[in-house]
Amino acid sequence: MQRQIQVYNSLTRQKEVFTPLHEGFIGMYVCGPTVYSDVHLGNCRTFVSFDVIYRYLQFIGYKVRYVRNITDVGHLLDDGEDRMSKGAKQNNLEPMEVAQKYTVGFHDMMRIFNTLPPNIEPRATGHIIEQIEMVQAILNNGYAYIANGSVYFDTLKFAEKTGEYGRLSGRVIDELLAESRDNLKNQDEKRHPSDFAIWMKASEEHLMKWNSPWSVGFPGWHLECSAMSTKYLGEHFDIHGGGNDLKFPHHENEIAQNMGSCGCQPATYWLHTNMLLMNGKKMSKSDGNTISPVELFTGDSPHVTKGYSPMVVRFFFLQSHYRSTNDLTDEALQAAEKGFKRLMEAGKILTSTVIDTAGEGPLDKDILEAMEGAFADMDDDFNTPRALSRLFELVPIINSIKDQKISKDQISKTAWDTLQEKWFHLLFDVFGLMEDTASAANGPVDGLMQLIIELRQQARDNKDWPTSDKIRDTLQELEIVIKDGKEETSWTFK
RNA sequence: GGUCGGGUGGCCGAGCGGCUAGGCAGAGGUCUGCAAAACCUCGUACAGCGGUUCGAAUCCGCUCCCGACCUCCA
Secondary structure, three states, X not given: OOOOOEEEEOOOOEEEEOOOOEOOEEEEEEOOOEOOOXXXXXXXXXXXXXXXXXXXXXXXXXXXXXXXXXXXXXXXXXXXXXXXXHHHHHHOOOHHHHHHHHHHHHHHHHHHOOOOOOOEOOEHHHHHHHHHHHHHHHHHOOOEEEEOXXXXXXXXXXXXHHOOOOOOOOOOHHHHHHHHHHHHHHOOOOOOOOOEEEEEEOOOOOOOOEOOOOOOEEEOOOHHHHHHHHHHHOOOEEEEEEEHHHHHHHHHHHHHHHHHHHOOOOEEEEEEEOOEEEOOEEOEOOOOEOOOHHHHHHOOOOOOOOOXXXXXXXXXXXXXXXXXOEXXXXXXXXXXXXXXXXXXXXXXXXXXXXXXXXXXXXXXXXXXXHHHHHHHHHHEOOOHHHHHHHHHHHHHHHHHHHOOOOOHHHOOHHHHHHHHHHHHHHHHHHOOOOOOOOOOOOOHHHHHHHHHHHHHHHHHHOOOHHHHHHHHHHHHHOOEEEEEOOOOEEEEEO
């Protein structure tokens, strides 16, 4: 069921028909987290976005190799200290203990958000040799120079020779050139301010360091992704993804490194997710405008009035397009929570209702068009909010079937069965949503509830309203909602 | 300052030349013992000013705001 899809390519700044390098196969690399502290929500939104992309590509029949790295070395802070080292020193730990702790935490969170694990999750520290080899290749090609044991990428030379530097992020080479005259003098080792380290000589007290032909040191900030994507996906692969904020300098430098070593553009399509905002501003740890996933789940934060379940949050992410900013507010989350519930309730009705109408029904067309439309929306650069809106359009029909406001002969068995199948494919397999908590009750709870509902019905038949209402109110306090339908009474967790 | 992306009804958020987005909230109605749920109906939104066009929220120009990146960040 291969479908033709379109993706927005950051490199060309337009939507393009997606054509994989090898028919039927896709190589996708997504920049993963730096594991020096707990994941924050913005990371989660990005990884949920790529999770949906990964799921959809698989759903439409591609065999996808999804590589997402773990960065456990190589990110310098202002003072020149490595993030991992800093975290280690603060807590008196081995750097690898820090990495391990937060890697586990990251994985837990990804599971909570119901994201599929990538096929390969390489670590930067496990690929020092590959990185050293890449530095060597770049040196051999003349796009890097050695200074005091460190190796720098020569952006000016690269820009002059290839004209590539700055293409992704829209930076202009002329500016780089003009800039150089003023800034040249204050550069110690770098020849040009835009040059960046691909190998750094380590100081004595630096914790994470390795032998190399140039010095005992560590790889540069952007090198890992170049080396690891090449190793697992080849010199040229289909999709490279990451957060918008990585475009420059990270991705720009990644491209430079790949081209500097092998001469080819690493990925055909560059996909960037936009930022998660909170109250209109980028969510960021450094300025306090942040809420951790756990705080969001528990409601333990001044930014929310209550907790929201992971699936509600996932649904909330999906309600905006991955290339748009998404503004997280308490009000928006409440709206998402209700909407998500409505969708899930409709799903339950869909599961439990059988329609046997032979031939065609007058509503078939609407139903099939909406479902087909939802997939067409996904084909168009993974437009999840639009696809979701199609599902919502079908909710009144589904609910009306249950309430018998629409009779079953209005819909054919074929259309209904198709709806069932596609609905769940989209919601569960592609969007990666699932029932929250214990709301899908089984075991004794369901039986107990049946009994209670039956007793209440007896009271109602006897017009014993006090008893009937007491049952309802008490259940309400227990977060269980009683819904009196025309034919039967159902229940759900609040 | 440079680069890029935005400003859509009370809120969130799609659409990006002609056709109802959708969710939440709100109003009215149906159903109901009451309530909830559900269903039906409704608001006539596209920052401002010009321009292009038979026709613009959608294209162009200007103005005003906002955000991101340019330093580690998904």
